[in-house]
Amino acid sequence: MTPHALPFALLRHARPLLPLAAAITLLTGVVTSAHADTGKLLLTGGVSTIEGAAGGGLSPWAVIGTQATADETGFSAFASHAKTQDYGLNVAGAAVAFNNRVELSVARQDFNTGITGTLLGLPGLHLRQNILGAKVRVAGDAVLDSDSLMPQIAVGVQLKQLESSGLDDTLDALGAKRNGTDVYVSATKLFLAQGILVNGTLRATKANQNGLLGFGATLGGADNGYEIQPEISVAYLIRNNLAVGVEYRGMPNKLQTAGNAAGLGDGLRGGAWKDIFIAWAPSKNVSLTAAYVDLGRLVPATTNNKRQNGVYVSAQFAF
Template identity: 70%
Template sequence: MKFTPSLIATCTALICAGASLPALAETGKLLLTGGVSSIDGAAGGGLTPWAVIGSNATEGEIGGSAFVTTAGTKDYGLNIVGAAIGIHDRFEISAAQQDFNTRATGTALGLPGLHLKQNIIGFKARVAGDAVLDSDSLMPQIAVGLQYKTLGSTGLDGTLRALGAKREGVDLYVSATKLFLGQSLLVNGTLRATKANQNGLLGYGATLGGGGNNSYSLQPEISVAYLINKNIAIGAEYRSMRNKLETAGRAAGLGNGLRSEDWKDIFIAWAPNKNVSVTLAYVDLGVIVPATTASRKQKGYYLSAQLAF
């Protein structure tokens, strides 16, 4: 895994900023009710953000978290590092870097060793409800957020330009998280407005072929988690992915070679204490650039570790 100086500086600044402020969270939330770190850096599940605010900070406190994630499928690998600050259980600022190893796909494209690297800066604000305090009512915790994503320059720049895809974009989302504490059940729904292709790893939008491919799409995301006990949760996630890049691919003579499909996982999260959590998941990311992978489903593992205070 490679750590760029810019990401290390960003993550360090986030953590140090929280550490230098008064009222740091020492006790904070119930285990696992603050979620884990998603692939984009925001607190939630592995694939999707929740309305919860990351870290152990409660009202009047400031806390932080840092995480490292690795995932692998039949044809691809993904490494992620990131950090976040939670402020008064009301606001969250996050940063993450994704390093996507294209493996044989890069070789097939004449670009052996191709890595797609994406930096993500996120902001989330809780606007209504409290997942724990409102657990005995039907009121969910609701948050709105945005994620600014930039894809680093690679040998695919010319291809993305030809497809009419940009290398930066902004995702907007609203999440509602409902904790049924008596039933040990958490349910989250997120609605994301995005132009991202494969979460941004293949750029944003695509004007080639028309069809409104440079417009925002609304994509639903769902998570369900069951607390087996105070330290262990199991659950599943579903994340709808836009498939507008396929139209541009067809216009470029690639048939369905750039098709994308929805992402899913089944996970188990373990928190031995309030500062450490580990998440292991089986993921199904559908097809990713099926033109070079014989349309194989990208199924595999996801492993993430988080340190929070």
């Protein structure tokens, strides 16, 4: 497949964002009256994460997405697809940015449960999650402060809603909710002369597997409170439009105790997500990302305890 064909192939995987249509229409309408005419240095605004915020593929960074700089308004849209041995994930979304200070985003995730749904008597089960996000830059500028030790710092919030599905009774039995809120703070340091970007994020969350398996758990006395999870990204710019990097995203493991109480032993334990990625910007308005992902053991009770390794591809269009 040619690089130019990749975005269209990805868009065929993306499900329509029907529950988010009103929000996306609003974002698009705002941008038509004021859009980014100049633009940022390539890839310094990050790409779109699986939750819609700008950053890497897995973790948000402190950067504000789109091509908008100071006194500009920008818009971006993306489609992503991930495939492991037993599961598949399609994501699509959009974001709008104001004055390189505020970013609002929407995303819709569609998770194919594969063999797990089949063994639960729910063949073809898909878990769909809608995410609304907001991020505000509170200090620093990744590019303008690249010759100092000052990072760009941002705070963000993500409101997540897991749609009703055949898994509702199981989540209820485990004491997991279908909605939750993540709050995070990110610090991004760009060493422009060296072509290195480092990001650290701390996230307060109850999400099980990013929220695709609900939020929290109470069965068996599981800890149902918020946990602080670390997320780390490092990228190296091979040239101004090509970067390689790695990401690590910690995940709560609240379902392990609940699964044990349900007689599944460690069959619901979770672990960190990781990836090795390459991002290419063939133009200032288009970026393509490919990655090798390791999502740990997702519902090991139904997948013979296999690690879920696979591929991830994403296309972003930003203005």
